[in-house]
Amino acid sequence: MSNLVAELNSLDFSVYIGGPLQAAVQAQNAASMAQVNFIQSVGFEDGASATDPKKLRYVDFNYKKSVPNPNYDPDPTKATVPGNTKFDDKEVEIRVPFLTMLSIPSIRIEEMTIDFNAKLTSTETKSVSSEFAASAELGINYKIVNFKASASYKRTSVTGSNVEKTYNLGVHVRAVNDELPAGLDRILTMLEDSIASVNA
Numbered sequence: 001m002s003n004l005v006a007e008l009n010s011l012d013f014s015v016y017i018g019g020p021l022q023a024a025v026q027a028q029n030a031a032s033m034a035q036v037n038f039i040q041s042v043g044f045e046d047g048a049s050a051t052d053p054k055k056l057r058y059v060d061f062n063y064k065k066s067v068p069n070p071n072y073d074p075d076p077t078k079a080t081v082p083g084n085t086k087f088d089d090k091e092v093e094i095r096v097p098f099l100t101m102l103s104i105p106s107i108r109i110e111e112m113t114i115d116f117n118a119k120l121t122s123t124e125t126k127s128v129s130s131e132f133a134a135s136a137e138l139g140i141n142y143k144i145v146n147f148k149a150s151a152s153y154k155r156t157s158v159t160g161s162n163v164e165k166t167y168n169l170g171v172h173v174r175a176v177n178d179e180l181p182a183g184l185d186r187i188l189t190m191l192e193d194s195i196a197s198v199n200a
Contacts, residue, residue, distance in 0.1 A: 008118070008120065011118060013116075016114075016116050016169060017114055017116065020112070020114050020169075020171045021112070021114075024109050024112050024173065027109065028108070028109050031105070031106075031107040031108070034105060035104060035105055035106055038104065038105055039099065039104065039184075040054075042057070042098065042099070042102065043056065043057055043097070043098055043099040043102075044056060044057055045057045056097055056098075056099075056191075057097070057098040057099075058095045058096060058097055058098060059095070059096045059097075059098050059101065060093060060094070060095055060096075061093070061094045061095075061096070062091060062092070062093050062094075063091075063092055063094070064089045064090065064091060064092070065089070065090050065092045066087040066088070066089055066090075067087065067088055067090050068086070068087060068088075069083075069084075069085055069086060069087060069088045071083070071084070072084060072085065072086050097191040097192075099188060099191060100188055100191050100192050104180065104184070105177075106177060106178045106179070106180055106181075107175050107176075107177060107178065108175065108176055108177075108178035109173060109174070109175050110174050110175065110176045111172075111173070111174040112171070112172070112173050112174070113171070113172040114169075114170075114171055114172075115168070115169070115170035115171075115172070116167075116168070116169050116170075117167070117168040117169075118165075118166075118167055119165070119166040119167075119168075120164070120165055120166075121164040121166075
């Protein structure tokens with residue numbers, strides 16, 4: 001059990017938990033900068049020179065619109081008079097700020113769940129080995145008999161422990177399309193109010 005406790009104490013939870021959190025903060029910051037870059041690159045165009053401020057990009061439309069004829073005379077005897085019509089077709093030009101026609105990206109990380117599982121399995125090991133060796137020598141000479149014998153026995157025992165480690169890290173992130181900031185929403189409202197149609 002002491003080995004398992006030591007292994008758990010050696011885990012750097014600041015990396016396993018803090019790492020995904022830092023990545024989420026960086027992702028949120030990148031999303032905010034992407035929104036700013038999108039507005040600058042799509043909603044505005046460069047001025048005539050490098051020192052001129054950027055200008056708001058507009059989309060121009062031309063279409064025909066029926067408008068009441070102020071010179072219309074309802075007298076039936078003048079019904080055949082050229083130009084005496086109740087409505088006239090006018091060519092109308094409309095200018096619309098480009099930003100009001102687009103969906104501005106506004107991604108926000110709403111929820112983040114970190115699942116970290118550490119599985120430690122400790123196994124006790126024991127190894128025992130035995131060695132036995134023997135030798136004998138017999139020498140016979142006249143009236144002399146020599147006999148030598150030797151034997152040895154060795155027993156070795158090794159005890160240890162082995163810890164198997166399995167780590168699983170799961171990060172679940174839920175991002176939503178956030179509401180526009182209050183300042184940007186007011187600017188877009190002002191731009192919508194600036195949409196104007198001009199009779200050509």
